[in-house]
Amino acid sequence: xxxxxxxxxxxxxxxxxxxxxxxxxxxxxxxxxxxxxxxxxxxxxxxxxxxxxxxxxxxxxxxxxxxxxxxxxxxxxxxxxxxxxxxxxxxxxxxxxxxxxxxxxxxxxxxxxxxxxxxxxxxxxxxxxxxxxxxxxxxxxxxxxxxxxxxxxxxxxxxxxxxxxxxxxxxxxxxxxxxxxxxxxxxxxxxxxxxxxxxxxxxxxxxxxxxxxxxxxxxxxxxxxxxxxxxxxxxxxxxxxxxxxxxxxxxxxxx
Amino acid sequence: xxxxxxxxxxxxxxxxxxxxxxxxxxxxxxxxxxxxxxxxxxxxxxxxxxxxxxxxxxxxxxxxxxxxxxxxxxxxxxxxxxxxxxxxxxxxxxxxxxxxxxxxxxxxxxxxxxxxxxxxxxxxxxxxxxxxxxxxxxxxxxxxxxxxxxxxxxxxxxxxxxxxxxxxxxxxxxxxxxxxxxxxxxxxxxxxxxxxxxxxxxxxxxxxxxxxxxxxxxxxxxxxxxxxxxxxxxxxxxxxxxxxxxxxxxxxxxxxxxxxxxxxxxxxxxxxxxxxxxxxxxxxxx
Numbered sequence: 001x002x003x004x005x006x007x008x009x010x011x012x013x014x015x016x017x018x019x020x021x022x023x024x025x026x027x028x029x030x031x032x033x034x035x036x037x038x039x040x041x042x043x044x045x046x047x048x049x050x051x052x053x054x055x056x057x058x059x060x061x062x063x064x065x066x067x068x069x070x071x072x073x074x075x076x077x078x079x080x081x082x083x084x085x086x087x088x089x090x091x092x093x094x095x096x097x098x099x100x101x102x103x104x105x106x107x108x109x110x111x112x113x114x115x116x117x118x119x120x121x122x123x124x125x126x127x128x129x130x131x132x133x134x135x136x137x138x139x140x141x142x143x144x145x146x147x148x149x150x151x152x153x154x155x156x157x158x159x160x161x162x163x164x165x166x167x168x169x170x171x172x173x174x175x176x177x178x179x180x181x182x183x184x185x186x187x188x189x190x191x192x193x194x195x196x197x198x199x200x201x202x203x204x205x206x207x208x209x210x211x212x213x214x215x216x217x218x219x220x221x222x223x224x225x226x227x228x229x230x231x232x233x234x235x236x237x238x239x240x241x242x243x244x245x246x247x248x249x250x251x252x253x254x255x
Numbered sequence: 256x257x258x259x260x261x262x263x264x265x266x267x268x269x270x271x272x273x274x275x276x277x278x279x280x281x282x283x284x285x286x287x288x289x290x291x292x293x294x295x296x297x298x299x300x301x302x303x304x305x306x307x308x309x310x311x312x313x314x315x316x317x318x319x320x321x322x323x324x325x326x327x328x329x330x331x332x333x334x335x336x337x338x339x340x341x342x343x344x345x346x347x348x349x350x351x352x353x354x355x356x357x358x359x360x361x362x363x364x365x366x367x368x369x370x371x372x373x374x375x376x377x378x379x380x381x382x383x384x385x386x387x388x389x390x391x392x393x394x395x396x397x398x399x400x401x402x403x404x405x406x407x408x409x410x411x412x413x414x415x416x417x418x419x420x421x422x423x424x425x426x427x428x429x430x431x432x433x434x435x436x437x438x439x440x441x442x443x444x445x446x447x448x449x450x451x452x453x454x455x456x457x458x459x460x461x462x463x464x465x466x467x468x469x470x471x472x473x474x475x476x477x478x479x480x481x482x483x484x485x486x487x488x489x490x491x492x493x494x495x496x497x498x499x500x501x502x503x504x505x506x507x508x509x510x511x512x513x514x515x516x517x518x519x520x521x522x523x524x525x526x527x528x529x530x531x532x533x534x535x536x537x538x539x540x541x
Contacts (some may be wrong), residue, residue: 055421059416062334062335084424084425087420087423088422088423094417098415098417099541101437102433111424114422147540147541149541150346160418163418164421167422168422170355219392252281
């Protein structure tokens with residue numbers, strides 16, 4: 001379950017700030033390799049900020065900073081020289097669907113192209129694999145030249161997922177990925193995620209408590225920048241999690 | 256409101272009609288190709304026309320790369336802060352400075368201060384000419400390019416950049432592959448506006464390199480490349496200014512002919528900007 005003795009992802013007392021406002025309050029946790037960590041919690045809990053600390057895109061947010069250490073395979077992300085190389089190891093899907101103003105094909109081929117993969121013979125299989133994994137292939141295979149921005153919200157969301165998978169990342173972070181996707185398609189993507197976890201570690205931030213229950217090995221309840229509870233799903237979704245607030249949130253009587 | 260709009264359009268149409276009717280007797284292709292003769296009272300407009308062309312090219316060589324790169328820096332790299340605000344205010348202020356002040360600045364900075372040591376260093380004998388006038392125009396039109404480019408860059412949604420960064424694409428890769436291709440029409444519009452100002456302004460080149468009269472070759476390659484970069488040159492705006500005010504017994508149609516050609520030139524360039532903007536709207540990709 002470890003990588004060279006290290007957990008795949010480890011947070012050590014990570015605090016994050018936007019200007020004077022603290023959004024993560026020294027959180028610590030580990031994610032073992034090839035597991036799915038579900039993250040639940042109401043809005044403004046710091047879930048998205050947590051993901052942005054992992055791939056250091058927090059660097060791009062004006063006035064934002066984080067203290068503490070985020071370790072990937074025992075390596076501190078802050079000490080990595082090439083943040084872009086780090087980002088290429090981590091697939092990110094954020095809640096707002098973003099199709100790049102390129103064709104569907106080029107949306108998926110974008111990251112591989114930046115890595116110097118330009119031959120159609122190499123790109124074609126990557127594009128097809130990613131679009132199949134994001135359950136979009138059947139809908140778009142006959143119009144790959146269409147602009148990605150012309151797709152519907154749910155389709156763009158799956159396009160975003162396909163893009164995130166295009167470099168075969170070792171970690172996949174999904175932030176409310178199913179928000180614009182219909183339930184049937186969501187179920188099909190969930191099946192794919194179960195396959196993907198054989199080759200990657202997944203952090204699944206979700207407002208759908210049941211989605212965490214279905215997919216995650218462990219689930220973390222994040223509230224106002226604190227980890228209230230992190231345990232296996234058997235405990236979190238049982239009648240007796242360690243913290244009352246977890247029980248109340250999971251059962252919809254929180255607040 | 257419709258009446259107000261008409262109030263805007265009517266004078267323009269009246270001016271255009273008046274100029275073109277008065278200029279009609281001289282307007283011909285030959286008029287464009289002939290050099291001015293007898294202090295501009297006869298002949299055509301070739302020498303000032305080609306001078307304006309090189310002035311535009313020269314100023315673009317300086318202002319386009321500097322202005323566009325500055326806009327990219329301000330919009331894509333610079334963090335919010337006092338420095339960014341100071342630069343923004345400077346750009347706005349620069350846009351409000353009257354052109355005659357730019358002319359005096361160009362005279363002081365480029366012609367009188369920089370040119371002599373430059374000549375000494377390289378053993379040249381350049382005088383105020385295409386180079387110094389181009390630099391002056393470049394300084395004057397820098398805000399035009401920067402403002403238009405920043406607007407064009409800012410119109411590309413931030414979410415596209417974030418999506419690229421999340422894929423490990425560097426800032427520059429993101430700019431090159433997503434931001435610039437989707438803002439190029441807007442940037443080009445700024446460049447075209449710059450061309451219009453460079454072609455139309457008289458004051459900035461008055462002291463910094465333009466001259467009223469210069470004999471240039473009547474044919475051959477020298478007619479296409481008549482001016483050295485360190486030599487005074489003729490320009491349309493300057494020519495119009497002098498023949499309208501300084502020369503006694505100037506035939507009216509020569510003045511109107513010059514004005515008509517200058518206006519046509521600028522209308523033509525402006526309509527290119529309009530076409531570009533329309534195409535940009537039609538090709539909107541999100």
